[in-house]
Each structure stands twice: as C-alpha cells, then as structure tokens.
Amino acid sequence: MVLTLYGNPKASCTQRVATVMHEKQVPFKLVTIELSKGEHKAPDYLEKQPFGQIPVLDDDGYLIYETRAISRYIAEKYADQGTPLIPKDLKAKGHFEQAASVEQANYDAYAGKAVVEKVFKPMFGQTPDDAVVERLLTSLEASLDVYEKILSKQKYVAGNEITLVDIFHLPLLSLLPLTGRDVYSTRPNVEKWAKGLIDRPSFQSVKDGVRSTA
C-alpha cells in the first residue's frame, strides 16, 4: 500500500518530510489537512496525532508523527535505495546524532521561531514583535558562526557525507533571507552548504508546494 502523508503543501514540516521521500525515491500520497479550517484539531485527526499537529505518516496502518521521526523511519526502512542518509559506523553515527541535536537546539530553536514571527505571522494578519525577532536572529547568528567553523573543515554538518541532518535544515535555509537579515554573505562556508542543499532536486520538487507522487 502506498504511504500516505497527512500534511499541508506549503507547511515547512510537511516539506521537510517530502524532501526526504524524494531523496529516498519513496512514492507517497499527500492528504491535505487544512489548518485554516481547523482540520488538525478534528477528533478523527487527533486520534492519529494527539498533539493536533502535522504531518503524520500512515504506512499501511502504522502511524508515526514528528517530522524528524518520520524522516528517520523512512531513511532506515529504505536504507538501500536513493541517497544514503544515516551513517552505519558507530562513531560516524555518534557525530550524526551530535549534529541532529545541534540542529534542533542551536539552529531550529532560533531560525524556526524567527521565521514564524517575522514571515508567517503577517500572513495571518498578525504583527511581528521586532524585539523578539532581533533576539532570535542574534542567537542564530552566534550559532551560524560556529557552523562556519565546522563547515570550513568538513563538507556537511555530520562529516563529509550528506545526511538527514543537513536536510533537516531545509526549508528554513531558504526562508531565512525573508527575515530581512543577511546571514550568508559573511559566512561563505555556510552559504555554499546552504545553496547546495537548496539546489538539490529533492527540495526543488517540494519548495513551491508538496504534491502526491503516487
């Protein structure tokens, strides 16, 4: 049975999972959950995802939610097709987990919130709090200074091979310029890495909206 992804074509988290599906050449059907209609809080949706968030994956009756968990499950289940995305060696895997933890704690914690505040809030008619955006971007830039150091010594965040963790940084990498802050031009290694990821066919396939591939 074809995998079913419940999500929204323009939502970052849905796009993140869809990027991984494309990298792993796994066909999927997208079922759109309309956030504006509150469909993510409907009782039958809450049965699948009790926190009322998107996306959720249905693999022939096996339900799994949380973007990074879904992505890891797909990368493990289809380890031998598409791009290898999780290292097998113990020590390489340790550094993969290190990078994964950094992505959430030192990148997404700032970048995600900054984009929501500055870019998404206005789309819903709300006014961004510029002081909050300023604080978040300052923290983000401190982290990106470390990324610049790390990426001066290796090609990707976990080592010299691409992994899931690099992909987890999308789509925010493409949305950061919309905050009005230029985080790239003073960080050439970060810029090169980010551009390489944005240019990947898997992300290009989803960046303007996720579509079913099955």
Place this chain on the structure above:
Amino acid sequence: MVLTLYGNSYSPCAKRVAQVLVEKQVPFKVVIIDFKKGEQKAASFVEKQPFGQVPLLDDDGYFIYESRAIARYIAEKYPDQGTPLIPKDLRARGLFEQALSIELNDFDAYISPPVHEVIFKPFLGLTPDREAFDQMVIQLEAKLDVYEKILSKQKYLAGDELTLADLFHLPYGVLLGPAGSNALDTPKRPNLSRWFKELVARPSWQAVKDEFKSMD
C-alpha cells in the same frame, strides 16, 4: 581507557548523560567545567565543543557533545549490557524516534523556559518574573494533558518498554516542583504522575541527581 565526561553539578544536561552511563553500567570519570570561572570559553575546551557548552564526552580520543547524542552513542555502543534503551524492531524504533521528538518539541521546549525563569535566572543575578512563569506553565500543562492521554494507553512514551526517551525527561522534570509547579505530580493527570514518579525512583537517577561525580 575510562570514558571522561565534562560537566558540572548545576547542568541538567550533564546529569542526563550521567544517568544513562549508570543505567548502562558504564564506568566514567568526570572533569568539572566551572562556568563561574568561564572554563567553558577556554580555547582548549572550545576546540572540542565549539558551542562552549556542557556536557562533552571523551571516549579515548573520540569527542562527542550534545547530551542526547552522547546518551544515544552510549546506548548504541553498549547494547548488551545494563538496561536495553533503544528498540531493535524497525516500527518500534520509529515510535522511539517519535517519542524522542515529542520530548524535545512538546516537553523540553515548554519546561525549560519556566525552569530557567525561576531556577536559573537568580544565578545570573536576574529577578524571576512569576507572572511569566505562570503563563509558561499553562502552556506546558496543555502538552502534559496530551502526555496523560498517551500514558493512559501505554506504560512508557514509546510503548510498553522503557527507552532513552523516558529518561530524557528527568533532569528538567525534577526542577519543576522546586520552581513552584506540581504539574508533573497532580491527581489531575494520574498516568503522567505514575510514569514520572517511577522514573525519579530509578536507582540510576538517584545515583546522579545530587552531584556530578566520577563513577568508576
């Protein structure tokens, strides 16, 4: 060579790793990084942990940081000793990854701010804002209501077996009571209370909760 763990007694994240080392029966030595002396910013430390944070593990010259990454590495390196903490089956592991992500996005993100507000701000010479604390706890409780639903159907967060995901809740969880909220220990959420109380009682947590020290 005995593993070396860099951290200190006021770092919840350092205790997170220490607990897993005890749970997996792995001896370790500690090196104290004193924040009051700014030791986390020393060039020799930043060379190994470029974000200038603790903890950091040295496994015979292999350096790894981020407490949850270190914990996973330990659980993966020593799968056959101590308590099994990572499921082997693909689907069980998917639900384990789901539980780990829930801990980060639906627990840690909501418990760190109020704990920081009341417990850590004074260390930085700042005054806690109790109204802000109360607002943050309300948001946390909305997430804990969902935990209650999940834990009414299964024993632990990833299923009926204990995993790393459960243990990761302890270091910040135990600070919520002292901060002034009983959200993790209330008859309003009996399953959540049962689950958390049992985690706190584990010998591995009792062994590390008060002091960050070598256990070799």
